[in-house]
Amino acid sequence: MADPDPDEPVEPAGGSDPDAALPADPDLVRNALIEWYEADHREFPWRRTEDPYAILVSEVMSQQTQLDRVVSAWEDFLDRWPTPADLAAAERGDVVAFWSDHSLGYNNRAKYLHEAATQIETAYDGEFPRTPDELAELMGVGPYTANAVASFAFNNGDAVVDTNVKRVLYRAFDVPDDDAAFERVATRVMPDEESRVWNNAIMELGGVACGKRPRCDEAGCPWREWCHAYQTGDFTAPDVPTQPSFEGSRRQFRGRIVRLLGEHDEMELDTLGHRIRVDYTPDGEHGREWLRGLLTDLTEDGLVEVEDRDGETIARL
Template sequence: MTDEDASQAATAAVPADDLASIRDALLSWYEADHREFPWRETDDPYEILVSEVMSQQTQLGRVVDAWEDFLDRWPTAADLSAADRADVVAFWSDHSLGYNNRARYLHEAARQVSEEYDGEFPQTPEELSELMGVGPYTANAVASFAFNNGNAVVDTNVKRVLYRAFDVADDDAAFEATAAELLPAGESRVWNNAMMELGGVACEKKPRCDEAGCPWREWCHAYQTGDFTAPDVPTQPSFEGSRRQFRGRIVRLLGEHDEMDLDTLGHRIRVDYTPDGEHGREWLRDLLSDLSEDGLVQVEEGDDQISARLR
């Protein structure tokens, strides 16, 4: 996919008329309630860099104690630069933080800041990428969270969110373009935190849309169709002919009509619908019951007919 194709895909994926509402919904959700991590309470680039390096393939809950212990021992880049590298590697190993070369790279990056940048951290993703062991993702994260001037962060969680919510193609260029389209100008710190929070607590591999109060349910392709596959989630059973497919058809049809009676709806969603047959009223009422429990559909039973409408 070319950059132009990716840009067009992003424009198609995110409903332009709803972009402001989509942004506001996520930021309001994040600011109302989110997980408390100590590195979210600082804009010190050294402290944020340490958290980013420690968080690579390590559960965040385990990182908190290690991060605090590390900063107690080496509170500044200058302190870390002056430390014996063997001590840093030993700390890394003792705290089970993964590959020891990350400790060596972090130590070298601190030396670069102290000696090559006169103790002042570079502030842009491009400059931060010059530090040892700091790749594009980490550089952008530090620029975003320390200086609020990063680009859209795209990690595995964010890809999962974009794939599900806006049906973005499983293509890195498409993910990058859509993430950039969504990012509000000048708000990379709060926006990137919010996107990662959404992927971390609501749009996990096993989604918790309703439990976590996902703010994008109104626009989410996966929520409307029931298809929660994603690049890092095993493929679900065939979509063709599945309950997920018919759930999606019901939601789309009811979105086009104020209200539909049971049999009219049944005939519209499948050609072999027969009221008293295998795929008839009982089958359809079961689907509507699921959608009602999910808060998507309202079912009304009158004296002689059953009808459905979107909530």
């Protein structure tokens, strides 16, 4: 795929929809995100299955719980109750006790999950519902969870819109903080019949690159060319009400370092300094000591390597 042109004119999403600006060819952002996700993403075990029951358990467990903490609980839960039939046959008290023992938050979720398994066995004759509307009929399953299960298990969901996705759309395409606008733009940008990979990818983007503290360059965000926040330095979002100034910030110069080192095999310290800011002076306020501090941060993040060679400091990715 050819490199996108950051100067390409934009049009409102959906042609006449004023809620957001996307490239005239939305396939550019679609392809860029999917390629980024497929090249490298966090490995969670529920991403390696299309079993709707296992995915439903992961979605319920993940509500307001850090994903890294969910993994062992999810595996233990499925070892104990591997199918909806097994869960439906269990004592509700045992399910609630498991939930509490694994510190999974509100115990009502355990009750709802047990009830949902019972519905699958009785109302659906053991056949897992496949559409978002059908899944939303299960106890404790709201529109988001229903859509996520439909997407990840059956690839027939709609665009998922959670807090992370709202943050991404707000920043990238200047979508107003309005639920209806987020729904319209999310639907507009999602490619047809690819809800499984798309919803995983855009949620990954919000979780890895576009969190409350953005990591645009460090995470190699694939939407930097089009992103309104990246261009303006305003990284506020519905869940991020204030944001330090980007212009002149350490974040800005860290990003410049990463981009420059991505274009060159390696760079000497002063050469790098002069390239990232016009007022760089080796012994000045924004000189070698300041630049070494930035490189130390990037080294600790595992993004840059620094070595002393023949009396010179050399940096590389």
